[in-house]
Amino acid sequence: MRRVTIYSIADALGISASTVSRAFSRPDLVKASVREEVLAKAQELGYSPNRAARGLATGRTGVLGLLVPDITNPFFPPMVRAVQRASAHHDAEVLLIDSERSETMEEDLLRRIRPQVDGLVIVSPRLPTSRLRAMLTGIPSVVVNRAVRGLPSVVCDNTRALQQAAEHLHGLGHRRLALVRGPRRSWAAEQRAKAIREWTRPREVDLVELGPFEAQFEAGRTAAGDLVDSGATAAFAFDDLMAAGMIAGLNDRGEQVPADRSIVGCDDVLLARTMTPGLTTVSAPFVDLGRHAVDMLHLLITGAKPSTVTLHGELEVRGTVGAVRRQ
Known part of the structure; x- marks a missing residue:
């Protein structure tokens, strides 16, 4: 032929x-x-x-680099799929790399793949801002789930939804809440913590801060013990995976959710919708996050200058919150 x-x-x-x-x-x-x-x-x-x-x-490879910090965390697979599908619309393929929550690996992997790709989408990077900027100098790059001055970013602002969740818990009688903080260098963890702190300041509510903890199931299980010791009747977990671990840890201690304590997660990954009871959480617009990131990267590659995009999460009330148990 x-x-x-x-x-x-x-x-x-x-x-x-x-x-x-x-x-x-x-x-x-x-x-x-x-x-x-x-x-x-x-x-x-x-x-x-x-x-x-x-x-x-x-002078182009037709390949985009996608870095995530932990592919085993259920937040990232739907993000990978969203980026991959969006890239197909620009006739580009995706090279996925996982830094395994390591700053050293993140920096090394970015250095190694730069020559192989036309641009980079970096999701939830752990590197300090100065080192991240240095690594991305000279290559089109978009950061997702973290705002970095001087770099185009796509972020999800969960402030409104988290504060709605806090208001919902307040209406159910909860007056001592726990904030179970996420990874120390996580921009998203700090933003989520800030939203809860701002809500509690003008109210007669006790806020107990626990952590920081890694965004892992076993970390959540460990945090459950701290939650019981704190006396808080409801808790905000950094993400859904940590929330699931906390529920398991509470069960190990003979407590039931939401009869004994209420738990709120964040991101609305598949796990949140399939566990029993369903997890009250804040949904993340995965498809839009991925699409905007790739569209912005395409603009950068072709010489344009996109601006930061801010999306918003939505509260999903399910079965892990209930009225406070009266003594």
């Missing part, structure tokens, strides 16, 4: 080979209608663009 090339597509459509080439390598320079015709004809003829050849011609 004769091999299909860009010249085959050009001949079939009666356009120049350079236009076909740009439809794949620089779609922003081609009319949308023309690119659709090129893609349709390419599919009909069974043509697949050669990324290596295209890279030599354009």
